[in-house]
Amino acid sequence: MRSDGGRDYNPRDYPPVAVTVDVALFAIRRDELYIVLIQRGVEPFAGAWALPGGFVLPDEDLDAAAARELAEETGVTEDSVYLEQLRSYGSPGRDPRMRVVTVAYWGACSTLPAPLGRSDAAHAELVRVSQIEEADIELAFDHEAIVGDALERVRAKLEYTALAARFCPPEFTISELRNVYETVWNTKLDPGNFQRKVRENRSFQQVGQSRLAAGAEPASDVRAQQMRFERAEASWDPADEASANDAMDSSLSQPEFLQDPGPARPRSGRPASLWIAGDSDLTLNSPIPRRRATRKA
Amino acid sequence: MRSDGGRDYNPRDYPPVAVTVDVALFAIRRDELYIVLIQRGVEPFAGAWALPGGFVLPDEDLDAAAARELAEETGVTEDSVYLEQLRSYGSPGRDPRMRVVTVAYWGACSTLPAPLGRSDAAHAELVRVSQIEEADIELAFDHEAIVGDALERVRAKLEYTALAARFCPPEFTISELRNVYETVWNTKLDPGNFQRKVRENRSFQQVGQSRLAAGAEPASDVRAQQMRFERAEASWDPADEASANDAMDSSLSQPEFLQDPGPARPRSGRPASLWIAGDSDLTLNSPIPRRRATRKA
DNA sequence: GCAAAAGTGTTCCATGTACACCCATGT
DNA sequence: ACATGGGTGTACATGGAACACTTTTGC
Numbered sequence: 001m002r003s004d005g006g007r008d009y010n011p012r013d014y015p016p017v018a019v020t021v022d023v024a025l026f027a028i029r030r031d032e033l034y035i036v037l038i039q040r041g042v043e044p045f046a047g048a049w050a051l052p053g054g055f056v057l058p059d060e061d062l063d064a065a066a067a068r069e070l071a072e073e074t075g076v077t078e079d080s081v082y083l084e085q086l087r088s089y090g091s092p093g094r095d096p097r098m099r100v101v102t103v104a105y106w107g108a109c110s111t112l113p114a115p116l117g118r119s120d121a122a123h124a125e126l127v128r129v130s131q132i133e134e135a136d137i138e139l140a141f142d143h144e145a146i147v148g149d150a151l152e153r154v155r156a157k158l159e160y161t162a163l164a165a166r167f168c169p170p171e172f173t174i175s176e177l178r179n180v181y182e183t184v185w186n187t188k189l190d191p192g193n194f195q196r197k198v199r200e201n202r203s204f205q206q207v208g209q210s211r212l213a214a215g216a217e218p219a220s221d222v223r224a225q226q227m228r229f230e231r232a233e234a235s236w237d238p239a240d241e242a243s244a245n246d247a248m249d250s251s252l253s254q255p256e257f258l259q260d261p262g263p264a265r266p267r268s269g270r271p272a273s274l275w276i277a278g279d280s281d282l283t284l285n286s287p288i289p290r291r292r293a294t295r296k297a
Numbered sequence: 298m299r300s301d302g303g304r305d306y307n308p309r310d311y312p313p314v315a316v317t318v319d320v321a322l323f324a325i326r327r328d329e330l331y332i333v334l335i336q337r338g339v340e341p342f343a344g345a346w347a348l349p350g351g352f353v354l355p356d357e358d359l360d361a362a363a364a365r366e367l368a369e370e371t372g373v374t375e376d377s378v379y380l381e382q383l384r385s386y387g388s389p390g391r392d393p394r395m396r397v398v399t400v401a402y403w404g405a406c407s408t409l410p411a412p413l414g415r416s417d418a419a420h421a422e423l424v425r426v427s428q429i430e431e432a433d434i435e436l437a438f439d440h441e442a443i444v445g446d447a448l449e450r451v452r453a454k455l456e457y458t459a460l461a462a463r464f465c466p467p468e469f470t471i472s473e474l475r476n477v478y479e480t481v482w483n484t485k486l487d488p489g490n491f492q493r494k495v496r497e498n499r500s501f502q503q504v505g506q507s508r509l510a511a512g513a514e515p516a517s518d519v520r521a522q523q524m525r526f527e528r529a530e531a532s533w534d535p536a537d538e539a540s541a542n543d544a545m546d547s548s549l550s551q552p553e554f555l556q557d558p559g560p561a562r563p564r565s566g567r568p569a570s571l572w573i574a575g576d577s578d579l580t581l582n583s584p585i586p587r588r589r590a591t592r593k594a
Numbered sequence: 595g596c597a598a599a600a601g602t603g604t605t606c607c608a609t610g611t612a613c614a615c616c617c618a619t620g621t
Numbered sequence: 622a623c624a625t626g627g628g629t630g631t632a633c634a635t636g637g638a639a640c641a642c643t644t645t646t647g648c
Contacts, residue, residue: 015354060389092355192603586611
């Protein structure tokens with residue numbers, strides 16, 4: 001083909017290839033792992049489910065393209081998700097229409113107690129990951145492989161990064177966090193040991209204070225917690241909605257399918273201390289032990 | 298831009314983007330980590346070093362493109378390297394001539410005691426990784442970032458996969474393997490503990506037998522070892538060369554810059570048992586412990 | 595009061611770390 | 622013979638697994 005043997009190609013000679021991005025966005029809802037999918041309306045693969053995605057624009061970074069396509073097709077805005085590149089897929093036959101190389105992304109988002117949004121989504125829905133793993137659902141293109149790789153990555157990254165916090169609202173309790181690990185790994189973890197693990201990891205910071213070390217100043221702490229749970233369940237204040245949408249393309253808002261419909265929160269017992277994800281971005285000083293021979297149901 | 302909100306694009310409307318592959322290929326030589334680079338002859342970045350790479354052909358898989366470009370530009374044939382996709386880079390400005398999205402690969406290759414090859418390489422050379430990390434060398438495009446990411450990946454994968462064996466010839470001694478870890482991680486590992494770690498990892502299989510448990514049948518084992526070290530240092534037999542090049546595009550052969558020029562092998566002591574990388578492809582049952590507080594020089 | 599969650603303490607055990615020590619071989 | 626690496630034994634420390642047990646809150 002080329003005999004120069006270097007990068008000395010003529011920029012006009014490039015073969016016709018289209019570049020797209022696709023996003024595998026995960027969320028946890030009611031102790032199950034979900035993924036955001038879109039139902040296709042046209043051929044090829046009409047009726048099948050597909051990852052949200054589309055063309056990279058001429059002057060757009062790959063990361064930006066992923067965030068934009070996700071927002072356009074599902075209404076999930078950039079600030080409420082964590083997105084990271086997964087890898088690229090470019091088999092010649094993966095799109096029957098033409099040569100398309102896609103850069104896949106994976107992400108995690110908390111099912112925020114969000115304002116009701118009119119969703120621009122062209123049929124975006126949360127689908128249970130287990131349905132895909134059991135091949136109960138038909139995915140378009142090679143998206144099944146992408147989802148599989150994304151799942152693998154998510155499960156691995158959970159262990160040695162603070163990724164789990166991205167599945168939670170900005171403030172969360174330790175057991176909410178533990179629930180993330182348990183659903184993604186499909187395991188039970190020892191609550192006591194997990195407690196310690198999180199406490200000694202500087203990546204998570206405590207906001208409120210445990211009610212166990214209480215009796216002293218119940219005032220401010222308890223209020224913080226009440227606020228937190230009110231936010232989760234009470235009706236929405238337009239003032240808050242404005243502040244939540246600020247600094248974002250306000251034509252987009254959280255789609256309703258991402259809202260958490262009720263009590264995946266502590267069924268009884270007491271709301272405990274609050275935590276926020278630390279600054280240390282994603283790395284954990286010591287990994288969360290993956291279950292080895294846990295016998296718990 | 299698009300208002301459909303699905304993957305229902307017109308395949309003819311795709312923006313003009315070129316897709317290339319680039320390969321960050323590492324090798325170990327004389328206790329140092331090297332990378333294969335090519336010196337550019339033309340603008341942009343004339344005179345700078347770049348990763349081997351080039352266009353993906355219209356009907357070619359990404360993996361195949363990476364292997365082909367590597368072979369074309371450096372003479373390193375597919376069967377002597379391990380290649381894996383790293384990630385993609387597509388900032389709008391990364392190539393001043395036009396929009397180019399590149400799919401980067403990383404790889405490891407053993408500096409085989411290879412037949413002398415006429416190299417088709419347009420100035421391919423092994424460059425010390427330390428020179429790049431210290432920014433002593435100018436890399437074209439965003440290749441410095443790619444090399445950095447590739448290094449990070451290699452160092453991480455060494456820990457929980459049998460990748461290290463890919464830096465070695467098909468048969469190697471345990472201390473040669475240990476040397477891989479030590480140079481890539483820039484650490485010293487305890488020889489005794491490392492010994493055990495490798496032995497209990499099924500990913501590595503013993504070929505010869507330790508001379509320690511010897512006295513019994515020195516015949517076949519010792520011969521095997523002698524062969525191995527002769528292969529490394531003796532002059533080359535044309536018959537062997539033919540078999541080494543079989544099943545490959547025979548117009549390509551191992552370039553001379555990859556040959557190991559002499560004693561990075563046991564300076565004295567005795568040649569020990571031989572090992573080969575197991576079938577379990579790359580996963581290790583238990584990770585190689587990364588040094589924590591090793592005090593050894 | 596009871597159930598369920600938060601949180602602490604403690605024991606057991608696997609595994610990594612450090613290091614001493616012997617064996618085999620090439621020069 | 623001696624230096625150097627292969628290879629084994631072992632004592633110690635760390636940290637995960639398991640589990641008991643107390644405290645707090647919602648119903």
